[in-house]
Amino acid sequence: MSYWIDSHCHINEERYKKDFDNFLSIAKQNNVLRNNVICLNKEEYLYTLQKQQQYPFLDISFGYFPEDADHVTDEDLQYLESVVDSLVAVGEIGLDYHWDDTKKDVQKQLFIKQLEIAKRHNKPVIIHSRDAAKDTYDILKEYAGDKVLMHCFSESNEMMKQYLKLGYYISFSGVVTFNNATEPKKNAKEVPLDKMMIETDCPYLTPVPFRGQMNQTAYVRYVGEHIAQLKDMDPQQLMEQLMENYRRFFDEKD
Numbered sequence: 001m002s003y004w005i006d007s008h009c010h011i012n013e014e015r016y017k018k019d020f021d022n023f024l025s026i027a028k029q030n031n032v033l034r035n036n037v038i039c040l041n042k043e044e045y046l047y048t049l050q051k052q053q054q055y056p057f058l059d060i061s062f063g064y065f066p067e068d069a070d071h072v073t074d075e076d077l078q079y080l081e082s083v084v085d086s087l088v089a090v091g092e093i094g095l096d097y098h099w100d101d102t103k104k105d106v107q108k109q110l111f112i113k114q115l116e117i118a119k120r121h122n123k124p125v126i127i128h129s130r131d132a133a134k135d136t137y138d139i140l141k142e143y144a145g146d147k148v149l150m151h152c153f154s155e156s157n158e159m160m161k162q163y164l165k166l167g168y169y170i171s172f173s174g175v176v177t178f179n180n181a182t183e184p185k186k187n188a189k190e191v192p193l194d195k196m197m198i199e200t201d202c203p204y205l206t207p208v209p210f211r212g213q214m215n216q217t218a219y220v221r222y223v224g225e226h227i228a229q230l231k232d233m234d235p236q237q238l239m240e241q242l243m244e245n246y247r248r249f250f251d252e253k254d
Ligand code: NI
Pocket: 008, 010, 038, 092, 201
């Protein structure tokens, strides 16, 4: 049986809590049957862990977000390390200079420490990088292990090629469906089939035809269908390829 997988979603956010079951049933109706839920702190992690009891197809990733770098303590990092075996990946972690680039050093330190935790425990990492392409690349090259997923990839075609050279995976979000998303479309077309993943990053970046509304994990289907069109292939075939990629990246231990 094949199905769509949302490799990055925030369905543990407050806005989904009241109708959590309903959002997952809409996902099921759209043949979205596996979800990687991203946790940014201990509270989100514990909530998601509890949901996983009821929905075993939920995967959990956990990492401290760059913009929270100021508040993350050594204790927080110890906590992450103490639960790391229950995770499919450490993330999302990385650098974000969009709103505030004054704390670059704090962000870099946190990023490196989390890459080291992942490496010690042989876990893949999920990378968030915004307006910080060069620093992200330099740090990954020096500190990351083999399994790196560039989430919601929105950097240049040139950067994508650099990451592919390192063997990294590239994930596309709803942005690729936007009319004006020339570079993401080009990237999605060019990325090797065995190096790609798709995601919603919900609640943000709602794909066409729901742009303007709140995003939800079911909509990863529209990201997949759009990319199938761009790559001129059968959606079913793409779906199977994406399942294989996801399993190779998250499930297989090297
Ligand atoms: Ni995210």
